[in-house]
Amino acid sequence: MNDRTEVVPPTAFTPNGRHRHRKPKQLGTGARRALVLAMAVPVASAALAGPSAFAANGNTTATTPDTAPDANEGLDPTDQAIAANLDIRVNDERLGSNVSGVVLDAESDGTVWDHNADTALMPASNTKLATATAALTVLGPNHQFKTKVVYGDGTLTLVGGGDRTLTSADLGEMAKDAVAGLKAAGLTSVKVAVDDSLFPEPTLARGWNDGYYPDSVAPVRALVVDGHAVSDTSIDAGQVFAKQLAADGITVDGEVTRRTAAITDVPVACHKSAKLSDIVRHLIKVSDNNIAETLLRMTALRAGQPATFEGGTAVVRDVLSQRYGVSLENFEMYDGSGLSRDTRISARTLAEILDLLTEKRYEHLLGSIREGLPVAGVAGGTLGPEWGRFDDENSKCAVGKVYGKTGTLTGAIALSGLTQGKDGQWKVFSFVENGSTAKNSAIRDAMDGLAATVNGCWA
Structure with missing residues (x-):
């Protein structure tokens, strides 16, 4: 504490x-x-x-x-x-x-x-x-939650930091930073993954039932965009991010996957939430x-x-x-x-x-x-x-x-x-x-x- x-x-x-x-x-x-x-x-x-x-x-x-x-x-x-x-x-x-x-x-x-x-x-x-x-x-x-993008092994990984207020506009700004870095390195294609390992796999609380999902509450994950009421908010956020990369001229190879970011991955972009207050x-x-x-x-x-x-x-x-x-x-x-x-x-x-x-x-x-x-x-x-x-x-x-x-x-x-x-x-x-x-x-x-x-x- x-x-x-x-x-x-x-x-x-x-x-x-x-x-x-x-x-x-x-x-x-x-x-x-x-x-x-x-x-x-x-x-x-x-x-x-x-x-x-x-x-x-x-x-x-x-x-x-x-x-x-x-x-x-x-x-x-x-x-x-x-x-x-x-x-x-x-x-x-x-x-x-x-x-x-x-x-x-x-x-x-x-x-x-x-x-x-x-x-x-x-x-x-x-x-x-x-x-x-x-x-x-x-x-x-004054605490702020951080969402990061890192690069390693040909993959941009969107790393969730528990920001439930993250928006597609925030992802768009991170995508621009990522695209600038990729183009500076002469890269025009990339894989996209999400890392939501900050939280364990979602479970039901005592006193919940699966009828709560996803309208009353979504499965609790460390990554979500625009408050989307979907079962897998992390993959959903990764897909939004991938579309923004593609709109900026980067080819996204394959589907969005899960990946735990490596300590050797290079930081590419970061977004901070509003203050906790x-x-x-x-x-x-x-x-x-x-x-x-x-x-x-x-x-x-x-x-x-x-x-x-x-x-x-x-x-x-x-x-x-x-x-x-x-x-x-x-x-x-x-x-x-x-x-x-x-x-x-x-x-x-x-x-x-x-x-x-x-x-x-x-x-x-x-x-x-x-x-x-x-x-x-x-x-x-x-x-x-x-x-x-x-x-x-x-x-x-x-x-x-x-x-x-x-x-x-x-x-x-x-x-x-x-x-x-x-x-x-x-x-x-x-x-x-x-x-x-x-x-x-x-x-x-x-x-x-x-x-x-x-x-x-x-x-």
């Missing part, structure tokens, strides 16, 4: 059901508000990743429901109103009976409200919050499954673990618990995207991850997650009107006021984020439901209403 590990005290819970968080705060109220008030303006991005629809298995990892008969004792009037309203609205029949939720006060880290907050449920794409946190921590926000903003805003899975592997490699689901999720656990002191009670994570139907994460854990974004000491490292959070009712993210979010009579008052990460699988919908309450204090919330039989649109409307309740605009 390239950042030093901090010693963090464990989470402690007070008798009335509220808890003192894992770490002391370092900022005053004014500074904390200034940090989060400039929440990100949505950035231009590619087409949104649509919600996945797979058969629900109905399994959950449940703990004993939280019991706190005097949970509202000691709260200020604003927080008491939030808690009282949530106590009623969490029982909305659209949400079903298997719901986990929590609201934290970002300034004090006190629990404003919880409902089975430590019950671990299937979080869907809220899992990406954990993946992105680990990637930024281990790799660093930019990639994470896009990942969070549009909930890109493929980027999440690639980042999980690159994070594992940097931490000295195998580039596998198991290696990556082990690093995520270590980062969350050892670096940040996030509670991982009943935490089970099996992929980076949240497509796994076996993953279980509690609302409290998700809220604690988001609470890191309100800390000045982590702003440089993790700020791109905060900046990437979709904004309620703002187009271009998964909370936009194109997804029917924050558009009913109860939640439309929160348009522009809630910043949240969505999650949707059949049988699981989640919404976790940040909003500034009527008292001017920032609240961190997480709501997860599993097993509701209502339509997804109805469940989302109910969840948006819970977020509007935390904001206080739906009083």
